[in-house]
Amino acid sequence: MSQGSTAKPLLAGAGTRKSRTKEELIRFVLFLCAFLSILTTLSIIAILAWEAYSFFREVRVLDFLSGTRWTPLLEPRSFGVLPLVAGTLQIVIGASLIAIPVGLASAIYLAEFASAGVRRALKPVLEILAGIPTVVYGYFALTFVTPLIAAIFPQTQIFNAASASIVVGIMVLPMTASLCDDALRAVPESLRQGAFALGATQFEVTLRVVLPAALSGVMASFVLAASRAIGETMAVTLAAGATPKMTMNPLESIQTMTAYIVQVSLGDTPVGTVEYQTIFAVATLLFAITLSMNIIAHRVLARFREVYE
Amino acid sequence: MSSDRLRRRHAVTRGFRLLCAAVAWAGIVILAVLLFHVTREGIRWLDLQFLTEFPSRFPEQAGIKSALWGTVWLITLTAGISIPVGVAAAIYLEEYSPRNRLSQLIEVNIGNLAGVPSIVYGILGLVLFVRFLALGRSVLAGSLTMTLLILPVIIIAAREALRAVPDSIRHAAFALGATRWQAVRSQVLPVALPGILTGVILALSRAIGETAPLVMIGALTYVAFVPEGPMDAFTALPIQIFNWASRPQENFHQLAAAGIMVLLVTLLLMNATAVWIRQRAERTGR
Numbered sequence: 001m002s003q004g005s006t007a008k009p010l011l012a013g014a015g016t017r018k019s020r021t022k023e024e025l026i027r028f029v030l031f032l033c034a035f036l037s038i039l040t041t042l043s044i045i046a047i048l049a050w051e052a053y054s055f056f057r058e059v060r061v062l063d064f065l066s067g068t069r070w071t072p073l074l075e076p077r078s079f080g081v082l083p084l085v086a087g088t089l090q091i092v093i094g095a096s097l098i099a100i101p102v103g104l105a106s107a108i109y110l111a112e113f114a115s116a117g118v119r120r121a122l123k124p125v126l127e128i129l130a131g132i133p134t135v136v137y138g139y140f141a142l143t144f145v146t147p148l149i150a151a152i153f154p155q156t157q158i159f160n161a162a163s164a165s166i167v168v169g170i171m172v173l174p175m176t177a178s179l180c181d182d183a184l185r186a187v188p189e190s191l192r193q194g195a196f197a198l199g200a201t202q203f204e205v206t207l208r209v210v211l212p213a214a215l216s217g218v219m220a221s222f223v224l225a226a227s228r229a230i231g232e233t234m235a236v237t238l239a240a241g242a243t244p245k246m247t248m249n250p251l252e253s254i255q256t257m258t259a260y261i262v263q264v265s266l267g268d269t270p271v272g273t274v275e276y277q278t279i280f281a282v283a284t285l286l287f288a289i290t291l292s293m294n295i296i297a298h299r300v301l302a303r304f305r306e307v308y309e
Numbered sequence: 310m311s312s313d314r315l316r317r318r319h320a321v322t323r324g325f326r327l328l329c330a331a332v333a334w335a336g337i338v339i340l341a342v343l344l345f346h347v348t349r350e351g352i353r354w355l356d357l358q359f360l361t362e363f364p365s366r367f368p369e370q371a372g373i374k375s376a377l378w379g380t381v382w383l384i385t386l387t388a389g390i391s392i393p394v395g396v397a398a399a400i401y402l403e404e405y406s407p408r409n410r411l412s413q414l415i416e417v418n419i420g421n422l423a424g425v426p427s428i429v430y431g432i433l434g435l436v437l438f439v440r441f442l443a444l445g446r447s448v449l450a451g452s453l454t455m456t457l458l459i460l461p462v463i464i465i466a467a468r469e470a471l472r473a474v475p476d477s478i479r480h481a482a483f484a485l486g487a488t489r490w491q492a493v494r495s496q497v498l499p500v501a502l503p504g505i506l507t508g509v510i511l512a513l514s515r516a517i518g519e520t521a522p523l524v525m526i527g528a529l530t531y532v533a534f535v536p537e538g539p540m541d542a543f544t545a546l547p548i549q550i551f552n553w554a555s556r557p558q559e560n561f562h563q564l565a566a567a568g569i570m571v572l573l574v575t576l577l578l579m580n581a582t583a584v585w586i587r588q589r590a591e592r593t594g595r
Contacts, residue, residue, distance in 0.1 A: 019488065026490045030401035033394045034412075037419050037464070040457050044429060047436045102332050109329035124584075125337050131511075131576060132343070133518025135547045136569050139554045143562055144346045170339055177333075203322035224424065231426025233521035234547075238554055258428050258521070265435075265525050283432050287425065294424035298417070 048287055051280030058274045064281060070244040070260075072278045073269065083244035084282060087161070087254035088230055091240065094165025094250060095172060095229040100222055102169075103176030110177070111184035112206050123178075130174035138238030141167040146239065153251055159241030162250035167235050172225040179224060183217025184210055186308045220300040227293035231286065233258040257286050347573070351566030359567055363533040364549065368560035373568055376549035378535040379448070379528070380517060383545055386452035387459070387516050392509055394456070395463030399505075402464070403471040404493050423461035430458045431525025439526050446527040449539040454522050459512040466508020470501040503590030510583040514576050520547040546572050 056064070059079045067080015106126075110119055145163035150156040187210050195205045211218070241253030242263050255263070261279045269276045354368075362372025406412035434454030444450040474497050482492035498505075523545055531552075532544040546568060553565035 023488050023490055027401075027405055030397045030405060033397035034401040034406070034415050034464075036394065036398065037415055037422055037460065040422060040433075040460070041418055043437055044425070044433050047433060048429075051436070102335065105329045106333040106336065109326075109333040113326050113329060114333070122333060122336070125340060128580070129336055129340055131514060131518075131580065133520065133547055133572065133576075135518070135520040135551050135554070136343075136347070136572070139550065139562075139565055139569060140343055140346065142554060143350065143566075144342075173336070177336075201318045201322045203325045204318070206325075227424060231428065233426065233428045234551060238551070258426065261428055261432070262521065262524055265431075265527070280432070283429055287429050290424065290426055291421060294421050298420055 044287065048280060048284040051277060052284040055274065055277035055281045058277075059281075068246055070255075072275050073264075073267075077275075079278065079281075081257075081282065081285065083246050084255060084257045084260055085285075086246045086248075087240065087244060088256040088258075090161045090248065090250065090254060091165050091168055091232070091236055091256055092226050092229045094161065095169035095232075096222070096226055098166060098169025099172045099176045099225050099229075103173050103221075103225070104180050104218065106173075106177040107180030107184055108206060108211075110181045112202070112210065126174040126177055129170070130178075132171075134171060134232060134234040135238070137167040137171050138235040141235055141239035149251070156251045157241070157253045159239060159243075159253040160251050161240050161254045164236045164240035165250065167239065168229050168232050171232065171235065172228045175228060176221055176225040179221030180214075180218050183214040183221065183304070186217065186305070187213045188308060216300050217304045220297040220304065223293050223297040223300075227290045227297070230293075231258065231290050233262060237262045257282050261286075344573075347566050347569050350563050351568075351570045354564055354567040355570055359564075360571070364531055364544075364552075368558070368564055371553075371564055373546065373549055373571065375532040375535055376544050376546045376568070377571070379532065379543035379545045379548075382448045382536050382539075382543060383451050383455065384513055384517055386448060386539060387455040388509075388513055390452060391456040391459055391463055391512070395460050395509075395512075396467050396505060398460070398464045399467030399471060400493055400498075403468050404489065404497065419461045419464055423465065426521075427458055427519055428521040428525060430454055431522035433457065434522060434526045445540070446529065446542050447540045448536050448543045450526055451523055451528060451543065451545070452539070454526055455516045455519065458519065458522060459516050462512040462515065463509055466512065467501075467505045470504025470508065471497065473504060474500045503586050507583045507587050510579050510586075514579040517575060517579075518547055518572065520551055523548050524551070546575075 064079050064081050066082065067078060068082045069078040069080045070083040071078045106122075110122060114122065141163040145166050146156065146158065146160065149160070149162055156162070191209055191213055192205055195209045200209070236256045237259040240256060240259060242255050242259060243253040244255040244260065245252075247254065260282055264276065264279045359372045360377065361374055362370060363374050364376070365371040402412060402415065406415075431454065434450060434457070438444045438450040438453050439446060442450075444453070478496050478500060479492055482496045483489075487496070528548050529542055529544050532542065534541075536543045550565045550568040550572065553561040553568065556562075
């Protein structure tokens with residue numbers, strides 16, 4: 001990394017006092033722009049903490065975290081978040097079942113087998129897949145994937161977890177593939193050459209030498225993909241439904257944490273009521289889960305980079 | 310015997326290679342199916358009237374005029390705010406910042422911000438811009454929210470572009486007596502510009518498709534006017550698509566497909582521009 005400190009003006013004292021003040025001013029403005037990112041994080045935390053605090057004055061934290069009935073908008077009201085967590089979990093598991101094997105296999109193909117020309121052709125396709133807006137995937141799930149599933153399993157509901165899981169899996173696939181690809185390519189060539197010299201085939205080299213060596217990077221990419229699937233909003237809102245319930249049947253309608261937040265903000269729940277405050281409690285949980293997963297993954301990736309670079 | 314085993318081991322490799330290749334190319338198949346499905350559903354509705362009419366409860370008369378203009382307003386304002394701030398932040402981190410705990414904290418923080426779900430940015434925008442700063446459900450509130458959302462992407466891309474500029478250029482500028490800002494402005498930035506532009510375009514194309522934050526800050530779903538200033542209410546293309554897709558009637562689903570076609574063509578044009586800039590820079594530059 002060519003950090004600024006590697007190159008310095010030779011004549012630090014050069015220039016008039018006026019131009020030096022100008023330099024300092026520019027430096028300060030640039031610093032403010034960079035510092036804005038810290039302010040963003042702080043405001044997210046402050047807002048969520050403040051609003052969640054007023055929610056938890058009405059509802060006990062334990063009731064929120066361990067309750068199995070989520071009916072904040074209907075009488076009798078109940079504020080147990082577990083059905084939303086279960087719905088989210090179902091989407092994450094389903095999406096991982098697609099994104100992890102497919103992403104890893106694609107990455108292995110890109111990093112270990114494909115020629116430079118094939119790489120040049122495949123990478124843009126992955127980039128395009130990654131750039132398709134989530135609302136488009138939601139439409140695709142609703143009008144293409146769901147009818148397809150319903151043709152196989154007639155008991156499928158119009159809104160169901162399966163079709164949302166599938167499109168969320170497709171959505172996080174490019175990220176998984178490209179992070180795994182980075183991890184595999186970071187493994188030094190000498191390890192491969194060594195294994196080949198001992199008579200291993202390409203399959204054995206890939207599975208027994210390269211993959212174990214890249215394991216922490218690969219795992220980190222899975223965590224990042226799962227975190228992305230947890231935060232995914234529009235596809236699950238459109239395709240998975242608005243029925244918070246504890247089920248593991250993927251053909252039924254469920255509701256995720258993100259879809260609930262959208263449902264309330266589209267509805268006419270009066271601002272300031274406990275019902276409305278629920279979105280901040282749910283968002284706080286969502287933020288805490290995804291942030292901790294991202295921090296863990298980035299830690300692992302940073303240590304992984306230290307080992308090989 | 311042993312050559313039998315060897316043959317088997319090589320067969321396993323060939324099978325594995327084939328499997329991985331098939332899976333990797335499946336991405337293309339998925340992309341093709343998606344595009345084909347959207348086109349088949351939407352092509353019937355995609356005409357000039359679709360682009361020039363306001364939304365309507367009659368599918369035959371519905372169009373995306375307000376959504377299209379809303380998106381143009383939103384992205385123009387977002388670009389105007391996020392590009393200078395993002396590039397400035399990247400310049401500070403790459404060219405100025407001392408290697409201390411604060412700059413390390415900022416770096417880690419930007420990485421984590423990039424992973425915050427977009428709906429959380431929507432909540433931030435709702436409380437901070439719509440309510441606290443009393444901007445209301447305006448284009449400006451939407452643009453500020455989008456700015457915070459894509460800033461990490463712009464900063465990360467701009468830093469990479471700046472890092473790729475060889476140090477010799479900086480040294481040469483300093484040797485001629487340039488101050489740090491003079492070196493950055495007239496030597497480093499021009500070289501890094503194509504890379505920065507590419508990153509900026511990709512970040513903006515993410516902003517065009519983002520839906521959840523706009524739903525949160527309350528972009529309207531039925532707007533029969535074109536915004537005339539930054540304080541006007543607005544709708545945007547993805548919001549209109551979401552609205553149509555969430556209705557039960559088949560006709561509205563097809564309108565959503567037509568809207569998606571417009572959205573995807575826009576994104577494709579932007580991506581193509583980014584690729585074009587990158588390739589031109591590779592040919593003429595360094």
